[in-house]
Amino acid sequence: xxxxxxxxxxxxxxxxxxxxxxxxxxxxxxxxxxxxxxxxxxxxxxxxxxxxxxxxxxxxxxxxxxxxxxxxxxxxxxxxxxxxxxxxxxxxxxxxxxxxxxxxxxxxxxxxxxxxxxxxxxxxxxxxxxxxxxxxxxxxxxxxxxxxxxxxxxxxxxxxxxxxxxxxxxxxxxxxxxxxxxxxxxxxxxxxxxxxxxxxxxxxxxxxxxxxxxxxxxxxxxxxxxxxxxxxxxxxxxxxxxxxxxxxxxxxxxxxxxxxxxxxx
Numbered sequence: 001x002x003x004x005x006x007x008x009x010x011x012x013x014x015x016x017x018x019x020x021x022x023x024x025x026x027x028x029x030x031x032x033x034x035x036x037x038x039x040x041x042x043x044x045x046x047x048x049x050x051x052x053x054x055x056x057x058x059x060x061x062x063x064x065x066x067x068x069x070x071x072x073x074x075x076x077x078x079x080x081x082x083x084x085x086x087x088x089x090x091x092x093x094x095x096x097x098x099x100x101x102x103x104x105x106x107x108x109x110x111x112x113x114x115x116x117x118x119x120x121x122x123x124x125x126x127x128x129x130x131x132x133x134x135x136x137x138x139x140x141x142x143x144x145x146x147x148x149x150x151x152x153x154x155x156x157x158x159x160x161x162x163x164x165x166x167x168x169x170x171x172x173x174x175x176x177x178x179x180x181x182x183x184x185x186x187x188x189x190x191x192x193x194x195x196x197x198x199x200x201x202x203x204x205x206x207x208x209x210x211x212x213x214x215x216x217x218x219x220x221x222x223x224x225x226x227x228x229x230x231x232x233x234x235x236x237x238x239x240x241x242x243x244x245x246x247x248x249x250x251x252x253x254x255x256x257x258x259x260x261x262x263x264x265x
Contacts, residue, residue, distance in 0.1 A: 001034045001087055013173050014067075017208060025056055026063045030080065037084050039074030040064065065219075067174075069211050078210075079175050153178060159198040167201040176210045186212050193217040230265075231258050240265075 015023050028051045029040060040047060044064075048054050068075035155164045171178055190200035192214035200212050209216070230240040234254045241247060241257065244264050248257045 001037060001084060004034050004083055004087075010173075014208075021056060022059055022063055025053060025059050026067060028053065029060075029063060029068075030077070033077055033080045034084070039071070039076045040068060041074050042070070065213070065216050066207060066209055070213070082175070156183060156197055158196060159201060163198050163201050163205065166205045170205055170208055171210055174210050182211075189214045231261075237261065 015026060018026065029047075032047065032051060033040065044060070048057060048060060053060050064075055068077050070076075153168065155161050168178060176182075186200055187197055189212050190197050193200065195203075195217065200217070203209070203217060204212050229236070231237050237254060237258050238248070241261055244261065246261060246264060252260075
């Protein structure tokens with residue numbers, strides 16, 4: 001694909017929690033996906049080199065785990081897969097129309113301008129009007145799909161309604177349907193990670209994950225354990241203050257500064 005539709009609102013909704021570096025990596029991966037029309041390979045070194053991301057390996061891995069789903073042929077992105085499928089379907093329709101001589105021409109009916117006729121180039125004697133005949137008594141009335149109430153999804157056993165609702169919102173934002181297969185996969189991976197289903201869903205909500213893998217949870221926990229605490233050193237305290245936009249006050253000790261920052265964390 002040489003181009004694709006970019007929905008700014010959807011992008012902001014999905015990436016508002018990312019740092020600038022994470023958003024750039026995600027954007028480059030999406031462009032790579034549309035350009036190749038293939039999943040991100042499981043062997044990622046060639047991708048890192050092609051996208052000039054060798055210095056961002058950790059961010060690259062985190063973005064992959066958050067926004068893509070690992071399958072047998074690589075890392076898949078549902079929105080990209082759907083758009084690529086639509087693109088090729090439309091291209092095929094256009095090819096078939098081209099073989100038939102193009103789309104039918106429209107001509108206006110002079111006697112009744114509200115009626116437009118479609119003239120077939122293959123057979124000019126055949127015309128189709130676009131005006132709609134009124135419904136007769138024998139015809140069934142059309143159903144307005146907007147009046148059909150959506151089917152309520154049952155909360156899985158052992159999961160609070162609030163956590164499940166938040167998790168469905170994450171899936172909805174990324175156009176991922178909630179199915180029985182998705183539930184079974186989530187239960188299976190939660191058991192591998194020795195977590196309850198609710199804990200797995202909560203982690204997905206906190207990290208904006210659609211899916212869940214036991215190894216992701218373990219890697220995430222290890223990363224958090226390795227990460228230094230914000231108040232371990234004077235420098236880390238000052239860094240936290242800059243992050244929060246709260247500078248130290250002249251004459252304030254590092255201990256007083258730390259206690260003041262705690263009110264905002």
